[in-house]
Amino acid sequence: MSRFLLLACCLTCWVGPAAAQTTIPVDVHAAYLHTDVADMANDAVPISLASLGLAPGYTISLECAGDWNAGPGGDVQTNLLAIFSSDATLLASTLLHRVPGAIDAGLYNYSGPTWPDNEPTDIPEDFLVGRPGITIVIPPGATQLFVTPADIYYKDNSDPDGDLGVTITLVSATSVSPEGPGPSHLSLSARPNPFTVETAIAFRLDNPTTMRLTIHDVTGRVVRTLLAGSVPPGSHLTSWNGRDSNGRRVPAGSYFARLEGAGHTEVVRISLVR
Numbered sequence: 001m002s003r004f005l006l007l008a009c010c011l012t013c014w015v016g017p018a019a020a021q022t023t024i025p026v027d028v029h030a031a032y033l034h035t036d037v038a039d040m041a042n043d044a045v046p047i048s049l050a051s052l053g054l055a056p057g058y059t060i061s062l063e064c065a066g067d068w069n070a071g072p073g074g075d076v077q078t079n080l081l082a083i084f085s086s087d088a089t090l091l092a093s094t095l096l097h098r099v100p101g102a103i104d105a106g107l108y109n110y111s112g113p114t115w116p117d118n119e120p121t122d123i124p125e126d127f128l129v130g131r132p133g134i135t136i137v138i139p140p141g142a143t144q145l146f147v148t149p150a151d152i153y154y155k156d157n158s159d160p161d162g163d164l165g166v167t168i169t170l171v172s173a174t175s176v177s178p179e180g181p182g183p184s185h186l187s188l189s190a191r192p193n194p195f196t197v198e199t200a201i202a203f204r205l206d207n208p209t210t211m212r213l214t215i216h217d218v219t220g221r222v223v224r225t226l227l228a229g230s231v232p233p234g235s236h237l238t239s240w241n242g243r244d245s246n247g248r249r250v251p252a253g254s255y256f257a258r259l260e261g262a263g264h265t266e267v268v269r270i271s272l273v274r
Helices: 003-013
Strands: 021-025 059-065 068-070 075-077 080-085 127-129 134-137 144-149 165-172 186-191 199-205 209-216 222-231 234-240 253-261 264-272
Touching (some): 059 127, 186 253, 186 264
Antiparallel strands (some): 059 134, 059 165, 080 144, 209 222, 209 253, 253 264
8 A cells, every 4th residue: 555545544534623734745646637648647645624624614725845856857846736526536547537526616727738649638626736835715515635746747757855745734714604694696707808908807796795806827826916805795896907016017928816705716817918
């Protein structure tokens, strides 16, 4: 039995209060993405949330611990892919979507094409975990967390230090009830998209809610905070001019508007062209 499977079994046997911080090893050859070659990657071992005392609605932070090398060139990587699921099932490695219980956590999709035939790996529920890490609310129905290296060709990955892992930190154990206060309807859009100078970001709430609207780059870093505070019900409109919090123009590319509050999250991809 591998050390990763053994760890998962031990974790599953223990259910107790949520630990303040836990670092769990990650197999550098593990994958949940579609692959063309059956032996290209090992199956990712799911992390049981209950074994860590975690539950849907809890706020946690996820961060890549250690580093790994992508290929013989020794390119040092400090990022991982993650996906929440309602069960521990992984399907055959040749299938496009190997996680039938995948749950959207409200973050942007990160998966790209696979090697060697550039077949698409469009898994809309996965997201990137880097260093520094990200803070996220565990989505409803989630019982497992899959974490793997963010690579499309796993065969030549290496972890010479043996330190690769994911650090899970409990931020808040206050679970949000689906019937609790919050927006009964939340929508987010950006027009024009793509944009060159400015895009209008619109959203609508049915109930008064404390909301946060942020712009993120493709690494998950917050580029600009557009809104943070109590928002009355109704339609709302703000804009982003392609500048960061210091007023500097950001490079052309893909960005993400993220609207969150009371356990609800909406994300829209925005393309900036110069």
